[in-house]
Structures are given as structure tokens and as C-alpha cells.
Amino acid sequence: KNQVEQSPQSLIILEGKNCTLQCNYTVSPFSNLRWYKQDTGRGPVSLTIMTFSENTKSNGRYTATLDADTKQSSLHITASQLSDSASYICVVRADRGSTLGRLYFGRGTQLTVWP
Amino acid sequence: KAGVTQTPRYLIKTRGQQVTLSCSPISGHRSVSWYQQTPGQGLQFLFEYFSETQRNKGNFPGRFSGRQFSNSRSEMNVSTLELGDSALYLCASSLGIFNRQQNTEAFFGQGTRLTVV
Numbered sequence: 737k738n739q740v741e742q743s744p745q746s747l748i749i750l751e752g753k754n755c756t757l758q759c760n761y762t763v764s765p766f767s768n769l770r771w772y773k774q775d776t777g778r779g780p781v782s783l784t785i786m787t788f789s790e791n792t793k794s795n796g797r798y799t800a801t802l803d804a805d806t807k808q809s810s811l812h813i814t815a816s817q818l819s820d821s822a823s824y825i826c827v828v829r830a831d832r833g834s835t836l837g838r839l840y841f842g843r844g845t846q847l848t849v850w851p
Numbered sequence: 852k853a854g855v856t857q858t859p860r861y862l863i864k865t866r867g868q869q870v871t872l873s874c875s876p877i878s879g880h881r882s883v884s885w886y887q888q889t890p891g892q893g894l895q896f897l898f899e900y901f902s903e904t905q906r907n908k909g910n911f912p913g914r915f916s917g918r919q920f921s922n923s924r925s926e927m928n929v930s931t932l933e934l935g936d937s938a939l940y941l942c943a944s945s946l947g948i949f950n951r952q953q954n955t956e957a958f959f960g961q962g963t964r965l966t967v968v
Binding site for chain 2 (some may be wrong): 839
């Protein structure tokens, strides 16, 4: 069964600290993986998209990694800021067959950054 | 360039009523997809419209329906509302069919918060 699991469910860190969010998936065959940031009361905004051949991709203080062999991805946030408080959602796209292009959503990690 | 606009932002309805939500996509985008988001289930795909035709559908009952107009604006309707329909409903706008085309990016609106009492 194609699934996307994110951990931890919630996380509290102090401003200026780093953190890492995890995304494990069983989606197969794999096409790509996206990380979204969703502020409270807003829609999700794309942070990064990674394909099978990409191991690391950065977007400012956000760095995503992908291990397609173990089907794991992580999102590392460096020098956290109060504005990083949000839900981070991992979305995996399936490749071919009956699930062609279909998207599978994780339930998100709620990150809270305290001053 | 204007973003995705959803109206209304907030809505309170009673059980058994029906509701219609609206989504105006980014100018030039022909695809609109709809999602239900709840704390327990996260984001769940409802359906997607491209050029006025429904292209994909998620696993929701027939009470959830939608349509798309010639100007790409889309509406979603929920009939016979249940308490469990309380959720944030998000729409996303994209150039291609987001739930089928690998390299298509989607841009989300701010959502409509529906509360059923």
C-alpha cells in the first residue's frame, strides 16, 4: 500500500536552533517528492521538489535530502526563525501504471519555534 | 500576478444543508484541484478539473461534487452536510493536470474553513 509517514508529528525548538523533519514513504514506483510549508490559516507553499537522481536540494535555510534506496527524505532547517513556525508536509508522486502521477500526502509535522 | 482566490474564507452551516465553495485560479492556469484538510487525516484529494472536465477523483462520497467554468474558475459543492465535513477546503491552480503530470507545480489558495454544526 502506498503511504507517506512523517515524523515527528510535532516539534518545538528555540529560535536559532537547527532541526530535521523526516518523511518515509512506500510509494512505488517513485516519481518525485515535494516538501511544502503551510502557515496557519494559509495554503501550502512549495519549498523543494526532488526527483530520483537528486540527493540534496537547498532553498535558503531549508535543505532537503532524498535516499531513494531506503525511501526516506528529510528536511533540515538551519538557524530557525519564528517565521518557520508552520506545518511541513511531504508529498510523494507515483510514476507509472494505474497510479501514474498520483499524489500521496503525509499528515505533516507541526513545527513551533519559540523565542 | 494575482494568486489563487478562494471564497468565502469562513463558513458555518448546519447538518443537512448544502454548501458551494468557489476558487479562482491564477490567470492562464487551466487546472483546479480540490483538497480537504483535517487534523486527523491531513490533506486528501477530492477531484481535479482541467478545461471544464473532471480528470481525476479521490475517494469521497457523491455528496462532494464540482465543476469548472470556461474561464477556469471552479466551484465545489457539498450536499447534505455532516459534522465530519468540517474541514479546511483548499484549491490549487496549475498549468497542467497536477495530479497526473510529473513536472507540474500547483499553487494553493488560502482555503475555506467550513464548520458544520
